[in-house]
Amino acid sequence: MMMKNILKILLLALLPLAGNAQTVTTSPAVFTAEDEVTITVDVSGTSLAGHAGDVWIWAWIAEGCSTNCDAPTNIDPAGGENTEDAKVTRDETNPNVYRITFTPVDFFGKAPSEIGKIGLKLKSQSWGDGKQSDNDLTVAVQPLIFIPTENRTFPVKFTGEDVVTLFFDQNLTGSSDMKSVTEIYAYLFVSGQNADGTDFLDVPKAQWSDVGSTPELKLTDRGDGIYSLSLIPEVFFDVTEGATITKIGYIFRNAEGTVQSDTFEAFPLTEE
Missing domain, CATH: 2.60.40 (Immunoglobulin-like)
Structure with a gap:
């Protein structure tokens, strides 16, 4: 009986983890700071899940940058021309999946050498709404190295x-x-x-x-x-x-x- 109770407690403890399915993927899977990339985020299991209003990306350079590493669109509350480029698109079949396409050097206004990794979260119009993806997500950016070959x-x-x-x-x-x-x-x-x-x-x-x-x-x-x-x-x-x-x-x-x-x-x- 004691062993069964212990197992129940362990299962209950794991339930919140199983429900948080927040994931991020990119297309192409490998890209440089000068390539156009589409970032897809699944916010299932987060406070943003089921949100019906507009959603924006809050992004920063997580590696390679020393100063002013936030995207210029990181403005709260979001809305208007200055944050238009940060608005993400909701998937037509899964409302918890969002996408945004941009070229890192243009989006951040930084040189390729300063963009080694991108950090991001998704959020509703205001942080005060309490609707955002739970954890800081990151995607790696490949160094811009090009050697002409056949x-x-x-x-x-x-x-x-x-x-x-x-x-x-x-x-x-x-x-x-x-x-x-x-x-x-x-x-x-x-x-x-x-x-x-x-x-x-x-x-x-x-x-x-x-x-x-x-x-x-x-x-x-x-x-x-x-x-x-x-x-x-x-x-x-x-x-x-x-x-x-x-x-x-x-x-x-x-x-x-x-x-x-x-x-x-x-x-x-x-x-x-």
Whole structure:
């Protein structure tokens, strides 16, 4: 009997923790201070849950900044032009989920080197309302390091649900023949794991002979010898339902397939 009572007490103590489902995610999962990012916050289990009025983000630079680290929109009570950029959007299907999209350097008015981590809370118009997300949340910002190379991906790390862009720099290619190609295509293939635990290897978007007649594999000419192709892995590739893509292989080539670059690889995050 005493053991049962102890178990009941422990369960009751854990209930408040289980009810607080406050979470934060970003898209893309990895970003720099100069990238546009969408921050999504679930306020379930907080005093803001079920709130029907407008909601704002209260944000600050939690790492890398020495002075004036609050966002210029941190004004209480919120409302009016000065806080308009901090207003978040409520999800249409889940009223406890909110999103906001911004570029950190613009939102904070700081240099990239001063933005290493963003701290945030969501709140109703006034702190005095007593309606806000419970704990300080933080999201990491990657350092802005760019070294020109023949190929690169942005972001460097990504999930299967993120938009990833493959870049080809014609000026830096190791293939002299590729330097004169005017229409560039990508031969793309993926590896990963099926829902049943079996592996799949080098599954192509299109066969080598079909790449030149597949419009979605043609790169966009961005000028100055830079070409790019953007895609969402889980949407772009034809893999079985529930499969996880762990690696993307790609070769840049001409439409005919007679001229090509080296083989490159990109590794998305396997966990959200």
